[in-house]
Amino acid sequence: MADFIRDNINKDGIDRRGFLQCMAWAGTGVLYSLHGGILKSLPLMQGAASGMDMAKMKGADFSFIQISDSHIGFSKEANPDVTATLQIAVDRINSAAAPPDFLLHTGDISQLSKPSEFDTAEQVLKGAKASRIFYVPGEHDVLTDNGQQYLDRFGKNTKGNGWYSFDHKGAHFIGLVNVMDLKAGGLGSLGPDQLKWLQDDVRDLKSSTPVIVFAHIPLWTVYPDWGWGTDDSEHALGYLKRFGSVSVLNGHIHQIMQKVEGNVTFHTALSTAFPQPAPGTAPSPGPMKVPADQLRSVLGISHVNFVQGSHSLAIVDSTLA
């Protein structure tokens, strides 16, 4: 499982009080625990204490699950049945003893923005034991009508192309859209309207408020040659600089990556559909082909545990194996 963690993990220990202990929420995974902006990770042992539920981790106030890149409609190698693997992900969510407060879907719900693909995704996700699912679009979800269909289905009561924020048990959540109006030669883009909105949105928040930002394309530059970054994310992060705890959750690259920069932790989730190669290890970022019996070990979901007051956020990436 160590293969899933790619460098950039800051090992300078500062405050690890109340370090969360939990082994194996759903078989395999990696436990990330964040304390005061410092991240520590340890591999989870397969099958160990599998009955333990992340939501019952010591001191945890609430938990939610990030699900990403379900690509309903994709039917090629290495996954001819992405609906089945999304269903497995939902089954995993439902197998937790305590349901998460909600789900975050970080985009690429569909492969081609087809109504039938959105229908299937909604049908499967409806089966998840979660009171609500919050979405942000991926570029695959806005291929028609400039994203209007996405807004009608998943982005009601949002601003602009689908951005919004909400508060939950003392934490401030911000869903951003960085897959629209992309410029030739560039990366993902938030655009001036959204940046202005973001600046206003966080203006009156106390700096002690934990902030969780989620968007499809990574908000830090993972690998520009493959477009894995967002051109104007610096501005967004600038508005969030004064906050003591900022977590950024992204999808798009179909693999787990993690980076800590000051008080900001960046994390990308696995896909529920197909894996993509590590940066620069293939001619292009296209779907990675893996043997059928290994597919589920490279797909997964992220279970995020929030601990109020101690600025800690624990992310467990569980595969579907």
Place this chain on the structure above:
Amino acid sequence: MKRNKWMIGSAAILATAFALAAGARPNPALASSEIPASGATIKIDNFSFGPATITIPAGSTVTWTNSDDVPHVVSSDDNKMFKSKALDTDDHFSFTFTKPGTYNYYCAIHPKMTAKIVVQ
């Protein structure tokens, strides 16, 4: 390079000769090393346009074919002159260039993919 061109040229002539001998109509694409005025093709493969630059006479139609496992959107840089729908695997998109000029284009959902058409 010159020698290779000559060999390809003579092979084309030979093929035409065989085709004629067999009673078939000559294929203009085989008979000429120039891109025919009627059309040019660009393959989208591994998140890139190939060839990245092509030169065509005014009035030519360019056809893009997506050979990737992921969709792409062929769009002029200004998003106005031409823009395809999302092209799934093996889907095509064609556009006819009537006026001379250099036309830069990209994939609207993978903007790192850029290329250009030179119309003479």
